[in-house]
Amino acid sequence: APPFNPGSGSKSxxxxxxxxxxxxxxxxxxxxxxxxxxxxxxxxxxxxxLMYSDVVFVPHKKNNxxxxxxxxxxxxxxxxxxxxxHLIPSGLCDVATNxxxxxxxxxxxxDMCVNTISGxxxxxxxxxxxxxxxxxxxxxxxxxxxxxxxxxxxxxGKNHMFVNMFYEIHRILFSFLPWVxxxxxVAK
Numbered sequence: 764a765p766p767f768n769p770g771s772g773s774k775s776x777x778x779x780x781x782x783x784x785x786x787x788x789x790x791x792x793x794x795x796x797x798x799x800x801x802x803x804x805x806x807x808x809x810x811x812x813l814m815y816s817d818v819v820f821v822p823h824k825k826n827n828x829x830x831x832x833x834x835x836x837x838x839x840x841x842x843x844x845x846x847x848x849h850l851i852p853s854g855l856c857d858v859a860t861n862x863x864x865x866x867x868x869x870x871x872x873x874d875m876c877v878n879t880i881s882g883x884x885x886x887x888x889x890x891x892x893x894x895x896x897x898x899x900x901x902x903x904x905x906x907x908x909x910x911x912x913x914x915x916x917x918x919x920g921k922n923h924m925f926v927n928m929f930y931e932i933h934r935i936l937f938s939f940l941p942w943v944x945x946x947x948x949v950a951k
Contacts, residue, residue: 777920778823780832780844781896783911788815795898795911796825805880805910806902813880816904827895833868834892835914837877837884843914846897850917852908853877856885865917878915 781796788803798804803815832844835851845851847869854863856876863878876883899918902909907918 777846777849778897778899779846779849779911779916780894781898783844783898785900785909785911786913795900796896798898798900804900804902806904807878807906807908807910807915808904809906809908811878811915813910814904816902818900819903820901821898822901823898826897828897829893829895830897831891832894833871834888834890835868835871835877835886836888837879837914838887839879839881839884841877841879841884841913843912843916844892844894845916846920847891849920851877852915852917853886856883867920880910880913880915884914 779795781794783795784792785795785798786792786805788805793802793804798818798821800818800821802818804818805813806816807813830846833847833849835841835843835845843851845868848867850865851868851871852863853866853871853875856874858876863876866875871886871889873886873889875886877886878884900909901907901918908915909918910916
């Protein structure tokens, strides 16, 4: 893959590659492109506590959208493909806390750390590559942080707080009338 070129942002949606995996409460994993409303996937609350939460909305139907992905590889073997403006909690590895700031993938650097299911993990390589299909999910846990390929990431890009607040209506509807949001599955 070509070396990472900061600032070469994609104009596509802020998402994960469809082949990236989420962990299911049932013990298995599933491509994010195959996740349905009502399934329970691993998420992180704002304090870094891992748990499972219901998927309340799937914003993107099946697609083959061409885009540029940033591919991160970590020292402990984690890999993640996300669009250039997707947000991921990250920061300096020597910071005493795991509470990193949300940074666009295109602004990450080698030797920064990301949070994983087993703690901080140093980024050892960043490349960009072309790919097809962009996906994300929204869960009932209102932090907006999901675990993909073992790495904690935002469900969103560009502006986590605003977009996460927008999806609060989906969380409320799902908690009272889960069948109302079944259209997310049909729209796939």
